[in-house]
Amino acid sequence: MSQSSEQSFGELNKKWLITGITGQDGSILANYLLELGYKYIYGVIRRCSTFNTKNIDSIFDKLTLFHGDLTDSYSIRKIIFDCKPDYIVNFAAQSHVKVSHCLEQYTFNTNTLGILYILQTVKDLGLSTKIYQASTSEMYGNMTDGKLLLNENTVMKPVSIYGISKLAAQQICDMYRDAYGMFIVSSILFNHESSKRGYTFVTQKIIKYIANYVNKKTTKPLELGNLNAKRDWGSAYDYVKSIYLMLQQEKPTNYVIATGKTHSVKEFIEIAFNLVGITIVWSGEKEDEIGTCKETNKILIKVNPKYYRDIDIDCLIGDSCKAQKELNWSNSTSFNELIQEMLAEALKN
Numbered sequence: 391m392s393q394s395s396e397q398s399f400g401e402l403n404k405k406w407l408i409t410g411i412t413g414q415d416g417s418i419l420a421n422y423l424l425e426l427g428y429k430y431i432y433g434v435i436r437r438c439s440t441f442n443t444k445n446i447d448s449i450f451d452k453l454t455l456f457h458g459d460l461t462d463s464y465s466i467r468k469i470i471f472d473c474k475p476d477y478i479v480n481f482a483a484q485s486h487v488k489v490s491h492c493l494e495q496y497t498f499n500t501n502t503l504g505i506l507y508i509l510q511t512v513k514d515l516g517l518s519t520k521i522y523q524a525s526t527s528e529m530y531g532n533m534t535d536g537k538l539l540l541n542e543n544t545v546m547k548p549v550s551i552y553g554i555s556k557l558a559a560q561q562i563c564d565m566y567r568d569a570y571g572m573f574i575v576s577s578i579l580f581n582h583e584s585s586k587r588g589y590t591f592v593t594q595k596i597i598k599y600i601a602n603y604v605n606k607k608t609t610k611p612l613e614l615g616n617l618n619a620k621r622d623w624g625s626a627y628d629y630v631k632s633i634y635l636m637l638q639q640e641k642p643t644n645y646v647i648a649t650g651k652t653h654s655v656k657e658f659i660e661i662a663f664n665l666v667g668i669t670i671v672w673s674g675e676k677e678d679e680i681g682t683c684k685e686t687n688k689i690l691i692k693v694n695p696k697y698y699r700d701i702d703i704d705c706l707i708g709d710s711c712k713a714q715k716e717l718n719w720s721n722s723t724s725f726n727e728l729i730q731e732m733l734a735e736a737l738k739n
């Protein structure tokens with residue numbers, strides 16, 4: 391065996407522990423690691439009264455799953471003690487921004503204290519585990535109107551409980567890296583989507599509605615909140631690859647992962663409907679704004695203020711130059727391609 395194949399054989403025997411493996415990113419990362427040839431992939435799943443494994447059903451037999459919860463420090467400690475992982479990827483989170491204002495304490499317990507339990511355990515056990523923390527563009531708050539691209543050095547002023555909980559988590563990670571020399575990477579992920587996205591996030595909510603409408607499963611309009619918000623939307627498949635690359639670097643540091651382009655919720659709607667031959671025409675203002683099908687005059691989109699946020703971010707757009715330069719990572723899916731992929735998958739079901 392050559393030296394490099396021995397090295398890659400050694401690497402592929404390393405153990406990965408993924409929290410949030412049933413979610414969008416966790417399930418995509420688990421698939422990607424299997425494709426790369428890794429054998430030991432462990433995941434933390436929560437006890438649930440209904441099935442929550444839809445995203446990992448196709449690879450279920452190739453994974454080792456542990457019941458655990460980030461709010462239960464003992465369970466986290468026990469899982470890490472039993473696995474002694476080489477990598478921990480912390481995707482588990484109460485990840486819904488609006489819900490974070492209803493579940494404030496729970497959001498902190500999961501998103502902030504959860505990573506603290508992980509770090510404490512790895513430190514106490516003296517492991518040399520490489521740790522990844524999923525940070526978010528929500529940490530910036532309203533720092534740009536679209537002209538300034540947000541990067542690793544931009545000041546952050548989060549406006550949601552979710553964003554504040556994640557900023558505190560990133561600061562804990564930075565402190566542990568500086569104080570104890572641990573390999574800890576946080577990446578500031580801008581919105582990223584896929585067919586594995588939860589149905590309460592706006593992109594998948596729109597896509598699911600269009601698939602149902604086309605398949606004649608619904609005739610009612612789709613109700614949404616803030617149609618003018620702009621987000622930097624990328625593909626979860628591209629973003630998960632960047633996370634793998636960050637963990638293969640010699641030195642840990644934080645990275646922004648973004649496409650550098652921003653689009654409004656309205657633009658997403660227009661493009662997605664166009665793909666099924668429907669042109670949306672907007673009329674009215676604020677709560678009275680509606681989107682009508684040009685071809686049939688039927689109202690397809692309505693605003694329902696119940697989906698408004700107590701406070702929202704108007705615009706997000708990120709600068710991933712550091713990741714492009716240091717990781718040789720690039721975004722490879724355009725906004726239109728992302729919508730096409732999500733819609734094609736939804737129309738199959």
Ligand code: NAP
Nearest residue numbers: 410412413414415459460481482483485524526579581582
């Ligand atoms: P997601 O689909 O909502 O998945 C969240 C995962 O966390 C699920 O597996 C969920 O389990 C698990 N989880 C929630 N609370 C938990 C707890 N208390 N203990 C253990 N597990 C728990 O999120 P995602 O889109 O994959 O995002 C992955 C990570 O990246 C999250 O930390 C998110 O905050 C962050 N992030 C995401 C984006 C994005 O655009 N997707 C952008 C920036 C940052 P169940 O399946 O049982 O609910």
Ligand code: GDD
Nearest residue numbers: 485487526527528580581590591592593614615616619697
């Ligand atoms: N969810 C939702 N539902 N959002 C809506 C709706 C609706 O009916 N109508 C309009 N929106 C607007 C929201 O007000 C927000 O401005 C935008 O659509 C995007 O909302 P989400 O898809 O819920 O995503 P998010 O930006 O709040 O949060 C996501 O991205 C963050 C990164 O910036 C989540 O994945 C977070 O976990 C992630 O950190």
